[in-house]
Amino acid sequence: MTVIPLRLPRRLLEFTLDGQETRVPEGSTILDACRAAGKDIPTLCEGDTLTPKNACRVCVVEVEGARVLAPACSRKAEAGMTVLTDSPRARHSRKIVLELLASSTDLSTTPRAAEWIKEYKAKPDRFGPDAARLDEEPKIDNDLYVRDYDKCIQCYKCVDACGEQWQNSFAISVAGRGFDARISTEHDGPLTDSACVYCGNCIEVCPTGALSFKSEFDMREAGTWNEEIQTETTTICAYCGVGCNLTLHVQENEIVKVTSPHDNPVTHGNLCIKGRFGFQHVQER
Amino acid sequence: MDLHFGDSKPTDEERAAVDSLLGPPTSAWEGAEDRTDADLRWARGGREARERRDLLLPGLHAINDRIGWISEGALDYLCRRLTVPPAEAYGVATFYAMFAVKPRPAKVLHVCTDLACASKGSAALCAGLEERLGAAGSAAGGLVWQPSPCLGLCERAPAALVIQAGVPSDEGSVPLPLASTGSGRDGATQVQLGGARPSWPAGANPAGPARTGNGVSAEPAARRYTTAVIAPATAEALVLAAAEPAAAPAEPAASLAVPQAGQPGLSLLARVGVVDPYSLDDYRAHDGYRALRRAFDLGPAGVIREVTDAGLVGRGGAAFPTGRKWQATASQPVRQHYLVCNADESEPGTFKDRVVMEGDPYALIESMTIAGYAVGADRGYLYLRGEYPRALRLLQNAIDQARARGLLGDDILGQGYAFDIEIRRGAGAYICGEETALFNSIEGYRGEPRSKPPFPVESGLFGKPTAENNVETLINVLPILNQGAAAYAAIGTGQSTGPKLFCVSGNVGKPGIYELPFGATLGELLELAQAPDTMRAILLGGAAGGFVRPDELDIPLTFEGTRAAGTTLGSGVVLVLDDTVPLPRMLVRIAEFFRDESCGQCVPCRVGTVRQEEALHRIVDRTGADAAQDIALLREVGAAMKDASICGLGQTAWSAVESAIDRLGAYK
Ligand SMILES: Cc1cc2nc3c(=O)[nH]c(=O)nc-3n(C[C@H](O)[C@H](O)[C@H](O)COP(=O)(O)O)c2cc1C
Ligand code: SF4
Ligand code: SF4
Ligand code: SF4
Ligand code: FES
Ligand code: FES
Numbered sequence: 001m002t003v004i005p006l007r008l009p010r011r012l013l014e015f016t017l018d019g020q021e022t023r024v025p026e027g028s029t030i031l032d033a034c035r036a037a038g039k040d041i042p043t044l045c046e047g048d049t050l051t052p053k054n055a056c057r058v059c060v061v062e063v064e065g066a067r068v069l070a071p072a073c074s075r076k077a078e079a080g081m082t083v084l085t086d087s088p089r090a091r092h093s094r095k096i097v098l099e100l101l102a103s104s105t106d107l108s109t110t111p112r113a114a115e116w117i118k119e120y121k122a123k124p125d126r127f128g129p130d131a132a133r134l135d136e137e138p139k140i141d142n143d144l145y146v147r148d149y150d151k152c153i154q155c156y157k158c159v160d161a162c163g164e165q166w167q168n169s170f171a172i173s174v175a176g177r178g179f180d181a182r183i184s185t186e187h188d189g190p191l192t193d194s195a196c197v198y199c200g201n202c203i204e205v206c207p208t209g210a211l212s213f214k215s216e217f218d219m220r221e222a223g224t225w226n227e228e229i230q231t232e233t234t235t236i237c238a239y240c241g242v243g244c245n246l247t248l249h250v251q252e253n254e255i256v257k258v259t260s261p262h263d264n265p266v267t268h269g270n271l272c273i274k275g276r277f278g279f280q281h282v283q284e285r
Numbered sequence: 286m287d288l289h290f291g292d293s294k295p296t297d298e299e300r301a302a303v304d305s306l307l308g309p310p311t312s313a314w315e316g317a318e319d320r321t322d323a324d325l326r327w328a329r330g331g332r333e334a335r336e337r338r339d340l341l342l343p344g345l346h347a348i349n350d351r352i353g354w355i356s357e358g359a360l361d362y363l364c365r366r367l368t369v370p371p372a373e374a375y376g377v378a379t380f381y382a383m384f385a386v387k388p389r390p391a392k393v394l395h396v397c398t399d400l401a402c403a404s405k406g407s408a409a410l411c412a413g414l415e416e417r418l419g420a421a422g423s424a425a426g427g428l429v430w431q432p433s434p435c436l437g438l439c440e441r442a443p444a445a446l447v448i449q450a451g452v453p454s455d456e457g458s459v460p461l462p463l464a465s466t467g468s469g470r471d472g473a474t475q476v477q478l479g480g481a482r483p484s485w486p487a488g489a490n491p492a493g494p495a496r497t498g499n500g501v502s503a504e505p506a507a508r509r510y511t512t513a514v515i516a517p518a519t520a521e522a523l524v525l526a527a528a529e530p531a532a533a534p535a536e537p538a539a540s541l542a543v544p545q546a547g548q549p550g551l552s553l554l555a556r557v558g559v560v561d562p563y564s565l566d567d568y569r570a571h572d573g574y575r576a577l578r579r580a581f582d583l584g585p586a587g588v589i590r591e592v593t594d595a596g597l598v599g600r601g602g603a604a605f606p607t608g609r610k611w612q613a614t615a616s617q618p619v620r621q622h623y624l625v626c627n628a629d630e631s632e633p634g635t636f637k638d639r640v641v642m643e644g645d646p647y648a649l650i651e652s653m654t655i656a657g658y659a660v661g662a663d664r665g666y667l668y669l670r671g672e673y674p675r676a677l678r679l680l681q682n683a684i685d686q687a688r689a690r691g692l693l694g695d696d697i698l699g700q701g702y703a704f705d706i707e708i709r710r711g712a713g714a715y716i717c718g719e720e721t722a723l724f725n726s727i728e729g730y731r732g733e734p735r736s737k738p739p740f741p742v743e744s745g746l747f748g749k750p751t752a753e754n755n756v757e758t759l760i761n762v763l764p765i766l767n768q769g770a771a772a773y774a775a776i777g778t779g780q781s782t783g784p785k786l787f788c789v790s791g792n793v794g795k796p797g798i799y800e801l802p803f804g805a806t807l808g809e810l811l812e813l814a815q816a817p818d819t820m821r822a823i824l825l826g827g828a829a830g831g832f833v834r835p836d837e838l839d840i841p842l843t844f845e846g847t848r849a850a851g852t853t854l855g856s857g858v859v860l861v862l863d864d865t866v867p868l869p870r871m872l873v874r875i876a877e878f879f880r881d882e883s884c885g886q887c888v889p890c891r892v893g894t895v896r897q898e899e900a901l902h903r904i905v906d907r908t909g910a911d912a913a914q915d916i917a918l919l920r921e922v923g924a925a926m927k928d929a930s931i932c933g934l935g936q937t938a939w940s941a942v943e944s945a946i947d948r949l950g951a952y953k
Contacts, residue, residue, distance in 0.1 A: 055886045132895050178883040
């Protein structure tokens with residue numbers, strides 16, 4: 001069941017979306033309107049539980065009269081606006097952004113990336129074999145999760161989830177700038193020396209698989225990870241009285257990772273270390 | 286928030302650096318050595334300390350200035366004092382080019398390799414340094430040298446800046462108890478940061494060390510914080526200056542950057558070279574503070590009306606009407622408004638703001654006071670780029686003098702208007718000139734631009750309504766009030782009114798700042814600056830601007846005129862390249878600049894600037910069909926950068942290259 005928290009009724013405003021008169025509640029983003037209208041716009045840094053940083057720019061749309069394109073995920077719809085979601089300009093920028101990302105980053109575990117690359121006819125190879133890449137080694141410094149920043153698109157979601165939007169641990173931040181910017185702990189130390197509390201909420205929001213359970217990482221390395229045969233069961237965490245919802249991902253009768261439903265009005269997909277990682281005892285048969 | 290601190294400890298010197306800014310810690314929670322009984326019962330810090338987050342950047346400066354780099358222990362201590370998570374502070378420290386988080390020598394020599402300096406032989410200069418000091422970036426003999434983006438000294442290219450870390454010259458003379466350092470948000474308290482009180486006799490090298498040293502408590506042998514500017518530079522001079530920065534020759538007066546200095550008819554530059562920039566009395570004797578009195582007569586709404594009627598348009602690059610910005614800020618019902626002066630000036634080829642600040646610092650202080658009055662701000666921030674040591678000293682002196690004489694403070698000129706100005710030093714990041722990145726930088730966050738809307742007039746510094754203006758924009762307020770809007774509007778053209786400063790550099794006989802009424806043509810300006818017959822290209826508006834050809838000298842230098850000619854006036858840069866300058870290499874340099882300066886937030890800019898630089902490297906020696914494929918690639922990537930980047934940096938990072946291809950036929 002999807003629980004929709006009741007909000008104060010909001011005024012509706014009217015604007016034109018791809019030639020269609022559209023009405024959305026005040027405060028909606030252009031992306032909200034698109035989704036309500038059944039339009040599929042690619043998004044990466046947008047997340048259903050976070051305020052997006054609008055940094056990836058794959059969701060850009062054309063707003064009539066504006067000098068530059070607007071990120072659909074963050075720009076609020078305004079009354080009287082005219083928006084084109086699929087104009088040649090918007091499509092061109094999306095294509096280039098996908099090329100830039102795929103040429104510099106490993107998108108192999110980014111859901112839907114391959115599909116969008118095809119749809120927009122992006123050719124990440126055309127920057128040549130010498131095009132700079134992130135080229136990072138996976139950081140494996142604890143038994144719970146792995147940071148593989150070669151796959152990181154710098155979407156800031158993990159930073160926001162760890163910091164002021166959810167966890168308030170502030171264990172990670174963006175360090176450096178430009179192409180050299182990386183998600184980093186203080187002084188780039190190992191996670192075990194940082195403020196990390198291993199809630200795994202960063203893994204929950206990471207859109208690319210740059211952050212993953214050690215169990216998943218190891219199975220991918222060994223070639224045994226197979227999402228197709230996995231089952232997902234949502235249950236209630238038994239550790240404490242909060243009663244968070246856990247979704248157990250099970251492959252061949254082993255729990256391989258734990259997520260949490262984002263539409264839960266209490267936890268919004270967040271867990272603590274016990275619910276997220278404390279599943280070994282279940283399988284000690 | 287649950288903060289986690291590592292166990293690295295600051296050294297005594299690092300602790301002293303932080304304490305000189307924040308005062309001694311009041312409890313073990315803040316990092317005091319001894320735990321008292323009270324500490325066990327009370328955990329202080331929390332919200333109160335967290336609200337001083339904006340002292341993070343000054344704190345990082347304090348450590349970096351004293352030690353030369355920022356260690357784990359030092360950063361941790363600063364974080365404890367301010368209740369800032371260490372990972373975030375690390376993210377901030379690594380954002381700025383002037384800070385190091387790895388050990389490095391106390392002396393760092395920054396050698397400009399940007400456009401104007403490149404046209405005046407910075408490559409040879411670097412080769413000479415390599416011979417004498419070893420490769421760039423390698424530390425030897427207590428010194429490291431490194432190439433730098435534009436230092437804002439383009440009229441004296443090639444330029445260099447030495448910074449020697451050490452004890453501030455006025456250490457001990459300005460006690461800064463915690464109670465007196467306000468949060469910056471309550472407006473009631475004042476922070477006096479930078480500590481750059483002038484303690485040198487008149488005429489001494491103002492950028493050099495303190496010569497009198499009164500009140501200095503440190504050991505005589507202690508290394509002093511010293512900066513020296515060497516421009517124009519030779520390798521020999523640089524090696525000497527780097528060995529002993531305190532003994533480096535004094536910088537020439539700012540007025541030498543103004544070829545028209547002392548000529549009649551100047552307005553913005555009238556006082557440069559005429560007044561003593563240290564002396565408030567001299568400033569007053571030359572018309573100073575007349576405009577502020579007029580402002581008080583007019584009232585805030587009257588000032589805004591004058592500025593609007595005068596048709597003043599922003600000089601920082603975006604050409605936004607100033608009156609509209611002020612009106613929008615003033616009319617916000619939320620209280621606590623801020624005025625921010627953007628003195629970041631890091632656009633390659635731009636040095637006008639520096640010359641004004643060094644030659645006529647009180648003019649800026651008076652202008653900011655008037656602007657603050659108009660928009661209803663009781664607090665102004667002057668965000669000054671970190672590479673301007675002389676401007677820092679002069680402005681700090683001007684603020685201190687004005688405050689001492691009741692021209693800043695609780696009750697200015699007995700008019701019941703309270704306003705004070707605080708200087709914030711940038712730390713080497715061009716992007717911090719972008720208006721919202723600048724707010725983040727002041728607030729103690731990474732200098733990343735915010736997405737707009739909301740616009741600063743609604744939600745700016747500390748989330749409050751803020752008017753942000755360029756230095757040159759602000760000082761135009763003086764002639765507007767002194768002459769009246771109508772007389773001012775009569776200067777220039779219908780849409781570009783008033784006088785305009787131009788930064789002329791590169792291969793010209795008389796580089797410097799020129800003041801001309803709007804509407805003069807490019808040719809007229811270049812005639813004054815003695816451009817050579819062998820001109821190959823002229824860059825208008827800086828690295829974010831565009832190139833024009835030597836046969837386009839009749840372009841009128843106005844906002845509308847340059848727009849009609851398909852180019853831009855930007856920040857007033859006119860950089861001349863003659864036919865000896867290898868154009869493709871200059872384009873690579875422009876691309877390098879943007880790649881280095883991208884904040885890294887958005888993909889089109891973060892990766893696009895890298896791909897742009899790669900393509901320009903590939904075609905640096907190619908033309909015609911050999912270059913065609915890469916030029917097509919550049920166009921495609923450039924279009925997405927222009928369209929989809931968050932801020933002006935990514936949006937303009939390809940303009941100059943594009944214009945070189947289209948207007949100059951760079952790779953034909
Ligand atoms: C990347 C970037 C750098 C900028 N640097 C500066 C600067 O150094 N000084 C400045 O006054 N404006 C700079 N600007 C423009 C400011 O964002 C802003 O438009 C200006 O300060 C507004 O002042 P004005 O209205 O007086 O021109 C920069 C803009 C961008 C996008
Ligand atoms: S690690 Fe994942 S969540 Fe964090 S910035 Fe990178 S891609 Fe985004
Ligand atoms: S995930 Fe953590 S907080 Fe939630 S119920 Fe389990 S133990 Fe409690
Ligand atoms: S355009 Fe460049 S500088 Fe501006 S926000 Fe994007 S990455 Fe940062
Ligand atoms: S999803 Fe909108 S910018 Fe990333
Ligand atoms: S100081 Fe070197 S280009 Fe400006």
